[in-house]
Amino acid sequence: MHHIDAELPSAITRVLEDFLHNAGDPIRRTEPTFGPAVDALSAFVLGGGKRLRPTFAWWGWRGAGGDPDSDEAQGVLRAAASLELIQACALVHDDVIDSSDSRRGAPTVHVAFAAQHRQQGWLGSSESFGWAAAVLIGDLALAWADDMFADCGLPAARMAAARPAWRAMRTEVLAGQYLDVHTQATGDASVEAALRVDRLKTAAYTVQRPLHLGAALAGAEQPLIDALLDFGGDLGVAFQLRDDLLGVFGDPSVTGKPAGDDLREGKRTLLLALGLAYAEQQGRVGEHKVIADAVGDPRLTDAEVDDVRQALVDVGAVAEVERRIEEMTGNALASLKRAALAEPAAHQLAELADRATRRTS
Amino acid sequence: MHHIDAELPSAITRVLEDFLHNAGDPIRRTEPTFGPAVDALSAFVLGGGKRLRPTFAWWGWRGAGGDPDSDEAQGVLRAAASLELIQACALVHDDVIDSSDSRRGAPTVHVAFAAQHRQQGWLGSSESFGWAAAVLIGDLALAWADDMFADCGLPAARMAAARPAWRAMRTEVLAGQYLDVHTQATGDASVEAALRVDRLKTAAYTVQRPLHLGAALAGAEQPLIDALLDFGGDLGVAFQLRDDLLGVFGDPSVTGKPAGDDLREGKRTLLLALGLAYAEQQGRVGEHKVIADAVGDPRLTDAEVDDVRQALVDVGAVAEVERRIEEMTGNALASLKRAALAEPAAHQLAELADRATRRTS
Structure with missing residues (x-):
């Protein structure tokens, strides 16, 4: 290397x-x-x-x-x-x-x-x-x-090739932030809304566009860029889903954030959206109430955070998020293979994907 | 044309x-x-x-x-x-x-x-x-x-020539905004502080850098750019001083802003700085108090705005600001002559200078 x-x-x-x-x-x-x-x-x-x-x-x-x-x-x-x-x-x-x-x-x-x-x-x-x-x-x-x-x-030709990625990235992150604020305001607790925020704010901005930018600066052709965008889209969402789990279940001494802060701030994550949807499907009124009441309550106690954790496990939301992380990471690695990148990039990105989706902080 | x-x-x-x-x-x-x-x-x-x-x-x-x-x-x-x-x-x-x-x-x-x-x-x-x-x-x-x-x-060469102006302009406007907020917070009512805000926020950002940018895009040499910066520096401050006068004396039906709003907002202008400094030099305790009390008072009445106007006239601050506008506009026009611009630009900029410093809205 x-x-x-x-x-x-x-x-x-x-x-x-x-x-x-x-x-x-x-x-x-x-x-x-x-x-x-x-x-x-x-x-x-x-x-x-x-x-x-x-x-x-x-x-x-x-x-x-x-x-x-x-x-x-x-x-x-x-x-x-x-x-x-x-x-x-x-x-x-x-x-x-x-x-x-x-x-x-x-x-x-x-x-x-x-x-x-x-x-x-x-x-x-x-x-x-x-x-x-x-x-x-x-x-x-x-x-x-x-x-x-x-x-x-x-050189100017390199810069011109990279401008579409640069342009898209800055507009997309602002749209993602706005969508996030908007979703919290409307109280849209759907799985679909949570996924849209994840795709725009994390996948596009954090993974896809940076990869796109770098590849464009090397003069990459469209098929390679497309494969990288596929890799980044799946990896970015998987990355955000791991973040969501850590936001509720993470060890504060490792994440550096107080446990349950995502809940207190009212962050509308896919984890919570699935928790609410599953609780409703299963007729678990108690679990639904525990989750719904917790989101956005700034005075949530540690014991109440524990109750939310239990509810999310019990209705199967945690297992489903873990399953999606696994699936998306698998899809990402398949796209990475298709991209047939030069080494050591292929190996390094595969390792990054692994670390980002399995990390504890 | x-x-x-x-x-x-x-x-x-x-x-x-x-x-x-x-x-x-x-x-x-x-x-x-x-x-x-x-x-x-x-x-x-x-x-x-x-x-x-x-x-x-x-x-x-x-x-x-x-x-x-x-x-x-x-x-x-x-x-x-x-x-x-x-x-x-x-x-x-x-x-x-x-x-x-x-x-x-x-x-x-x-x-x-x-x-x-x-x-x-x-x-x-x-x-x-x-x-x-x-x-x-x-x-x-x-x-x-x-x-x-x-x-x-x-073309890339044009863009490269314009980048110094583009870079400076965006940093300067932010520094000017920060200086403005900072000056209001510290309550620095000095003539010097007001002039520094004017030079950065209006002269540099509104006049000098746009002229610089345009000239650089035409491949101008440094002496021409320097003459334009001199023109823009004087014109920009004169322009702001006219704005300050209109903010206190302007006709709301022409300016579109309520009379005295600059006073209520606590804007620290050169006009007010001179008013306070002159009142103090002349031992006019009453006028000093009328001006000092008005700045930043959101409940200022129209009658009180009239009192401030009278005080600014009486201590000679209005006459001094008018004198400076005249002087700076003269200096600006001298720099413009030195720049020896192609027509119709020389004529148009002279007219702009005239309009900007004599306007009523």
Whole structure:
């Protein structure tokens, strides 16, 4: 394996560090007041994350024949790493939208800026100041994602080939976020609605488009791209279903999130949709009520979370989600085989699929 | 004058219509639920605005020798029009940040989506739903601005020349917005702070960078770009100072905004900074108090607005702002002469400068 392949996350972090330094430098000099906003974005991007999207983009490129010893490898790394800035925008704005207090074990951006406002005894509402800062910092992340991508240094023909993936990805993640908010507002608890959110927000944005982007940067033909989109679609949904299970059953000491937080936040997952549908089909009124009452109740106790877990097991929702993860992972691996990617990409993506769908955090 | 020169605003609206249709089409098919968000953005962009930034970009291009009969003219129109999408992001997010209820005589985006939520009797807070929708619609505007710019169809060398202006503009407007929020929070009422916001938020973003972008797309050399930046810097601040005067003294039936709204919102303008500084220098305790108490008081009456107007006139702040507008417009026109632009751009920009600094709405 090439040395970039072997230490991909740190190679991605390195190009992000470079970009953030160079992008922040001129505006810090023009307007030093903006420095803390740039610092907050840099800390957010460099401080965590699994580099999942850049990793898929990189293996998409390698699998379609991209040569890590070529002049283009550093440009591809930069293009791939720019996905972390889109993700920073998505998360910072998501935390504003959900009024979340913590992320990756630290205060969210809006909470940190509100705290600074409070500490300094500034005028007006600390909460509003925090929101304003987080909205603008998320915008900065999105603008800089485009800068990092557009200025990655790859030849114009490569960039033109990758633009359809780049365009689709950014619109799809926003549509997915909107659909998520909309589904929570309408209270649509159907299996179909949950799957639509999963397909758009996780599968398309997290797996399919990054793979598509990487493959397009290597000049891949449509059949290869189609096979990668099939792989990514199944893997992405399977990945989200594992996430849903961990959100309810995960060990807080491993996931870093309080147990049952997904329930308290009212997240409409396929797991819950199946739980409600099965309880109704089986005439289990008690289980239906336990699940329905729990979703979106911010004061849910740990004992009540346990009751929901039991209900989801009893009606068969957990077994069905596990079955779907298994099935979709199988389908994904079949599509991967059909793609006939260059090694070590085929092997690495198969391993990623395995890890992502079997993980415990 | 060429026919595009003569009907620039409608030519800009036409390419925006085309872009919004083409960009919205695939995502409407993938996820129809997102349709109302796309509609809201389209209505916002097509429903109003003076097309000021695209107009400066177009004249920057024409002035640096861009030929409206060349193959590149339509690409330049698209690149210029994409600035309206950046502006849509800035305004939609600004309205969230300021909790503004109306814009261009219609409900703001977050208010309209909150109203829809209320009307449909959906779950959760209508206000939160409105905010979430507006944050995501602003993000979509920013992502689409980059798509419209990057895919405008101009040759790669042209695009590469324009990227420094494009990069600087988006970072500068966000820094300007942040500085504005920050200045209101710290209560910094100094002349210097007000001027820094004006230079970044209006001069750089509204005038300098659009001119820079246009000129760069025509392959302009640095001395021409520098002269345009000087022109734009002075004109942009003069433009903002006229806006500040209209915000306090403007006729609501002409400006479309309630009289004194800038005062109620607590906008820290150079006009107010000078009013406070002069009142203090002159030992006019009464006038100082009238101005200081009015800024940021949401319940300010029309009679109190009249008192502030009188105080600003009496201490000489209005005369000084008028003097600065005059002086800066003069400097701007001198820089414009130095730029020695191709006609009709020189003439058109001089006229724009005149209109922008003498307007009544």
